[in-house]
Structure formats: C-alpha cells, structure tokens
Amino acid sequence: MPEVFEESIEIRKYIDLNKQNFEDSLLLEAVNVKDKIKEIEKYGNINLINNAHKLIGFVINGKEKELEDFAEQEGIAWATHALTLSFKLEWIQAIRRTLWRYIQKYYEQMKNVSLEELFILEKQINNRIDKFLNVFFIIYSKYKDKLIKEQRELVENLSVPIIPITPSISILPLIGTIDSMRADILEEKVLMEIGNLRIQTLIIDLSGIADMESDVIHHLIKMIDGISLMGCNAIITGLRAEVVRKMIHLGMKFDKNTETLGTLQQALYQYIGKI
Incomplete structure (x- = not known):
C-alpha cells in the first residue's frame, strides 16, 4: 500500500507538469459543459477548472474528509444557484475519463508496473469519485428541498398579507x-x-x-x-x-x-x- 500511495504522488506531479494539456483534454471530453463554464462562473461564482484540479487532488491523495467537505460545498452551491445537474454529472465523468487517460500516459512511461498496484489504484480512485458524486447529490437534494420549503413559506406569507x-x-x-x-x-x-x-x-x-x-x-x-x-x-x-x-x-x-x-x-x- 505505501507503494501505491507513493505512486499516487507521482501521478499528481505528472498531471501538474502537464496541467494545460490536461485542461484542454478535459474540455474536449465535456462537450456540453465547456460552453457553459463562463456562465456558471458568472452566475454561480464556481470556477469549474480550479474545482476539477481540487477534486483530482483529493481523489489521488486519498483526502477522504476533504473530499466529503468539498462535495457538500459543491452540492449547496449548485442547489443555491439552480445549476443544471446534468452539467455536473457530465463534468465529473469527463474528469474521471481525463484522469484515467493521464494515468495511462504516466504508466506508459514506467517500467515493471505491478498489475496488482494498478488494480488497487483503480478501485481507490473510482470509489472516491463515486463517493464525491453520492455526497454531492444527497446534499444537493436536501438543500434544494430546504430552499423550496423556505421559498414556499415566503410565497405563502406574501400571498396572504394580512x-x-x-x-x-x-x-x-x-x-x-x-x-x-x-x-x-x-x-x-x-x-x-x-x-x-x-x-x-x-x-x-x-x-x-x-x-x-x-x-x-x-x-x-x-x-x-x-x-x-x-x-x-x-x-x-x-x-x-x-x-x-x-x-x-x-x-x-x-x-x-x-x-x-x-x-x-x-x-x-x-x-x-x-x-
């Protein structure tokens, strides 16, 4: 397991060294989202590119608590600004595919790669991304219901101004x-x-x-x-x-x-x- 952790650090360094190419590949993957990036940042104050790097950092480095906190933060932000869920799902899946493409490129440069280590890494990364999505959708749903209830109560009070x-x-x-x-x-x-x-x-x-x-x-x-x-x-x-x-x-x-x-x-x- 220590070898897998050390390998994760090296993968992170590799992605950082190829940051611009990584971002370009990510935008090519997210076909429907890339044209909405500026709009989402303008109305929701959410920088999708920066957040993608943050998510990748938590996932690769195994920062479980930070990953959950970030998912909660994102869920509340998307619910507050009524951003489209399909965009979020497409964006996260694009991050997943792009990340694995660069992991593949990294391992192509390596020799004597352990298949066992690769399988362990695959399980860890995909489980963490899935966990992010699960927490995000749960928090989004709860916060959205809370906002709808508050708005309904406000409308009801405004509708009956005694x-x-x-x-x-x-x-x-x-x-x-x-x-x-x-x-x-x-x-x-x-x-x-x-x-x-x-x-x-x-x-x-x-x-x-x-x-x-x-x-x-x-x-x-x-x-x-x-x-x-x-x-x-x-x-x-x-x-x-x-x-x-x-x-x-x-x-x-x-x-x-x-x-x-x-x-x-x-x-x-x-x-x-x-x-």
Whole structure:
C-alpha cells in the first residue's frame, strides 16, 4: 500500500507538469459543459477548472474528509444557484475519463508496473469519485428541498398579507392572479390569522384582482362563510366589474351579512370612524 500511495504522488506531479494539456483534454471530453463554464462562473461564482484540479487532488491523495467537505460545498452551491445537474454529472465523468487517460500516459512511461498496484489504484480512485458524486447529490437534494420549503413559506406569507390597523380590524389586500392553489393557501392562512390575531373585522380588498375563474370565486365565497363562522365580519372592497358580471351570470352571491364597498378608502373611513 505505501507503494501505491507513493505512486499516487507521482501521478499528481505528472498531471501538474502537464496541467494545460490536461485542461484542454478535459474540455474536449465535456462537450456540453465547456460552453457553459463562463456562465456558471458568472452566475454561480464556481470556477469549474480550479474545482476539477481540487477534486483530482483529493481523489489521488486519498483526502477522504476533504473530499466529503468539498462535495457538500459543491452540492449547496449548485442547489443555491439552480445549476443544471446534468452539467455536473457530465463534468465529473469527463474528469474521471481525463484522469484515467493521464494515468495511462504516466504508466506508459514506467517500467515493471505491478498489475496488482494498478488494480488497487483503480478501485481507490473510482470509489472516491463515486463517493464525491453520492455526497454531492444527497446534499444537493436536501438543500434544494430546504430552499423550496423556505421559498414556499415566503410565497405563502406574501400571498396572504394580512395587515392589522387596529387591535380588532385588519386588511387583506389581494393583487395578481388567484388560482386554486393560492385560494387554498388564502383560506388556511386567513382563518388561522383570524384566530391568532383575534380579528373582528377583516377588510378584503380585491381592487388588485382583474379577474377570477368561477371555481376561485366559489372558493372565495366559501372562505367568507368560514370567516363569518369564526365571528368575524368580512368587508369586501374594490370588486371589479368583470368579477361582478361573472358572479351574476353564475348565480353566485356573498352572504347577506357580508358588506361590500366600492373602495378600500371608503371602508377605512367608515370603520375607523366608528372606533
């Protein structure tokens, strides 16, 4: 085993002496990645060439802990910047093929090569590269799931921006498009916040919604019924003509206890003036 380790050091020296040729060969192997190298470095601050040399150093020298740490670092970086996994896989496999080509060139210059030592070296190097890939993909997956969860929570909070204006009155200004998924989030968050904040009057401003599908309107009406069941008054403001026409044609209407006003300003004036 000491001979194999010493041989690894010599292989590393050989690759360093032929660094430029090694890099040129690597780029020829990575057909789809080579044109993306500058783009990946620009948007992900990842230097693929430097990282290739770092990976090779850890693999050849048997730096197991450093190899795992590097794989974790790479997994987080690629997940953070949403870089394409197929590029990463192609790049690592190109590094593997190029490394073995240069190991072959190194051994072609040697005499009395031990076949046993070569097999041991082959097992060590390929196992370490495989280990790098395994750790990379596990960390990438975990970190990506974490980012997706955080982004979803952020979107949910932004989708339901309940703003308290007094201890008992809050505003829910809605803008953009409301689909079925957002309608589900709205219902869950609104009912929860009514209980948490002890809201007695919720002003729902729809002036930022140009149109709604019929199933979303139906969902909104059901949500308002739920608001009423929790002992909270729902005030609707800013209904667009398109939405009103659709409700009329579909035979939909709010509960008789639900008040509607033309603008948010009217609701604020009317309800703040009563306090």
